[in-house]
Amino acid sequence: MDSFIPLLVIVPIFCAILLNLCHGKDKLVKLLALIFGITLPITPIFVNYGNHFFGGYSPLFLNSSWATNLPSTITNSILFNFHPAITYVFGGMQQIFIFILGILTFFVIFTSLNESKRASGVYTFLIFMGTAAVTAVFLTDDIFHLYIFFEISVMTQVGIILCSNIQRKHETALKYMFLSNIAAPMLLLGIGLLLGLTGNVNISDIIIAIKTGVVTPDNPVLLMAAALILFGWLYGSGLPPFHSIKSAMYSKATPHAAAILQVFTVFIFVSLGIVIIRIFAFISLLRWIIMIISALAMILGISMAITQHDFKRMIGYLAVGELGYVGLGLAIGTIQSITACLFQAVNEILLTGLLFIGVGTILYKTGTTDTNKLGGMLTENPFVAFIFLLTGFAMAGVPPFNAFQSKLLLIQSALNAGFPELGVLMIILSIVTFMTFVKVFYTVYLKPQPENMKIINKKIPQVTVISMVLLLIVCIMLGLFPNIVTNAFSQFAMGLL
Amino acid sequence: MISVQLASLLTSGMLIIIGLFAALFLDNIFKKIIGISFITEGVNLFIVTLGYKSDGVVPIFLPGMVKDVFVQNSAYPLPAAMVLTSIVIGASTLAVMLALVIILYQKHGTLSASKLLMDDEEMEAGE
Amino acid sequence: MIVYLLMLIIILGSIITLFQRNLLKAAIISGIPGAALALLYQYLLAPDVALTQAIIGTAILPVFLALTVYKTVRMEA
Numbered sequence: 001m002d003s004f005i006p007l008l009v010i011v012p013i014f015c016a017i018l019l020n021l022c023h024g025k026d027k028l029v030k031l032l033a034l035i036f037g038i039t040l041p042i043t044p045i046f047v048n049y050g051n052h053f054f055g056g057y058s059p060l061f062l063n064s065s066w067a068t069n070l071p072s073t074i075t076n077s078i079l080f081n082f083h084p085a086i087t088y089v090f091g092g093m094q095q096i097f098i099f100i101l102g103i104l105t106f107f108v109i110f111t112s113l114n115e116s117k118r119a120s121g122v123y124t125f126l127i128f129m130g131t132a133a134v135t136a137v138f139l140t141d142d143i144f145h146l147y148i149f150f151e152i153s154v155m156t157q158v159g160i161i162l163c164s165n166i167q168r169k170h171e172t173a174l175k176y177m178f179l180s181n182i183a184a185p186m187l188l189l190g191i192g193l194l195l196g197l198t199g200n201v202n203i204s205d206i207i208i209a210i211k212t213g214v215v216t217p218d219n220p221v222l223l224m225a226a227a228l229i230l231f232g233w234l235y236g237s238g239l240p241p242f243h244s245i246k247s248a249m250y251s252k253a254t255p256h257a258a259a260i261l262q263v264f265t266v267f268i269f270v271s272l273g274i275v276i277i278r279i280f281a282f283i284s285l286l287r288w289i290i291m292i293i294s295a296l297a298m299i300l301g302i303s304m305a306i307t308q309h310d311f312k313r314m315i316g317y318l319a320v321g322e323l324g325y326v327g328l329g330l331a332i333g334t335i336q337s338i339t340a341c342l343f344q345a346v347n348e349i350l351l352t353g354l355l356f357i358g359v360g361t362i363l364y365k366t367g368t369t370d371t372n373k374l375g376g377m378l379t380e381n382p383f384v385a386f387i388f389l390l391t392g393f394a395m396a397g398v399p400p401f402n403a404f405q406s407k408l409l410l411i412q413s414a415l416n417a418g419f420p421e422l423g424v425l426m427i428i429l430s431i432v433t434f435m436t437f438v439k440v441f442y443t444v445y446l447k448p449q450p451e452n453m454k455i456i457n458k459k460i461p462q463v464t465v466i467s468m469v470l471l472l473i474v475c476i477m478l479g480l481f482p483n484i485v486t487n488a489f490s491q492f493a494m495g496l497l
Numbered sequence: 498m499i500s501v502q503l504a505s506l507l508t509s510g511m512l513i514i515i516g517l518f519a520a521l522f523l524d525n526i527f528k529k530i531i532g533i534s535f536i537t538e539g540v541n542l543f544i545v546t547l548g549y550k551s552d553g554v555v556p557i558f559l560p561g562m563v564k565d566v567f568v569q570n571s572a573y574p575l576p577a578a579m580v581l582t583s584i585v586i587g588a589s590t591l592a593v594m595l596a597l598v599i600i601l602y603q604k605h606g607t608l609s610a611s612k613l614l615m616d617d618e619e620m621e622a623g624e
Numbered sequence: 625m626i627v628y629l630l631m632l633i634i635i636l637g638s639i640i641t642l643f644q645r646n647l648l649k650a651a652i653i654s655g656i657p658g659a660a661l662a663l664l665y666q667y668l669l670a671p672d673v674a675l676t677q678a679i680i681g682t683a684i685l686p687v688f689l690a691l692t693v694y695k696t697v698r699m700e701a
Contacts, residue, residue, distance in 0.1 A: 542661065
């Protein structure tokens, strides 16, 4: 049923509000959070593909019986294709992404509830609310609706880092809010310019208006709107010049929270990036800019990751660097490259989440993430170390894992589209990623143990290990059978161009 | 005399520029936040101005109005509906930021942005 | 004519707000461009926006700002 599509957003919001009301009753919050967490990956499986028009106002071309008595000025003009309602589009691509989001949110809630004695209703509220917000950003075809949920997701991200007990979190939160309140009005201004040009905020309608010549494509105002929306995109996804604030956000959150924050970031990156490519694909300058910024993000993110000595910050920078791959795929703009970039986005969500949860086990045992104070963890917990090593291999693109398939596809598409330089760059940077990872692994697990290192908790909770193993199994599955997702993605990419 | 719409667009541009100036160049964090509220108000004014029609009527269909005349003269209601949400979002983000400012003042005893919002790297170098 | 006057009040009011050294004064004066903006929305044929802006721009935001000033420091250093 198409009419179940809004449930994808309504269910998390409902769960969030209920959990917030239960704050203070620890056992109830734990129980409800687990039950609601399971619904997140299940809902997208049972919702059918289709479009949902809020209020039931479908466009005339889908419902030609409504158009029989209308004057020809409406039926023969662009108004015939006009979308009068806020539209949610749900297809195979959206299903996979929301399913992955659900899995990761569930594991994050599961592990974080297990590791902390007290369950905070507010914290779970923020996680569910953020999930709802990014789901709406992903589904919507209405650019102003996207802006609203973009703002909500920013607020929840700030709230999530305020829930940690790490030093100087308030400063980072204020700085992030500050930049958000400069970047988000710029995004809104860009949306306003598009509204002024086309009289509409529906993305499909804007595209029709540009393609049918209602708005001339070389209109300078359109270029201005593109620049402003691009600015909002760069901020929302933490590409340079915003990469250091984004990785600071990750380092100020607890590891589970960081895992969920990077999922939100990737979702906003992919959905706004697709919007930009859909509307402004004809501006070749814009595609060059996206390409340069993505390459810069890769180089800056990965090279800054090597120099860090805080482990969480290191992975934060790696996450920013990996986003560069996705951006390059978008900028190349062929069907193959967009398929590859969506696949890479899914892999990045899974692998970075897994790495952050892995960091969580070390923080849980030792109480520190400073690599200078760590060492010799291999003897403490060899199994977790093994999973961590496999994750690192996967991130660098070693064969049986998922990132190998997506990076291979990305490099092939770069070669096919006539950008061999980008292919070379990607290969070099994935070697550097691997090097960074080996360095982390050495300093944490292999290096002799410093004398002043204390072990706070002896045993890592079983739940954390189980969720890491399950996530790794998902990664291997995607690596062995990439067709599960790439078919849906290439179909989406074909519809896009 | 320039038209109302053009003057209003200029006003919104001025508000955005004043706000950006305050947010980027003033050191007091309180003034920065006031500047940010001006940016939001400027953008809102810009979007409302898009729907304006000179000699138009308010887009509310009251009993007794002639339909065709109303359709010809009414302003475009979509921007106004958008701005309603945007104003509320602006107010709520401002409230969160002010709350953070109060916490930071209790911690550091200053409102100077250059002292409050130092980078972590700079902090470590200073210590 | 009154529309242009309102626009002038908005711009001048916002500049004057930023020049105040007394932060409480700045908080209260920031209500003036807010109120002028609300009236301007009425002239721009958006009465619903005008109502919201009248409440938020002239009452809620200045009160929030003034409360922050009471909790922190009165004069700009």
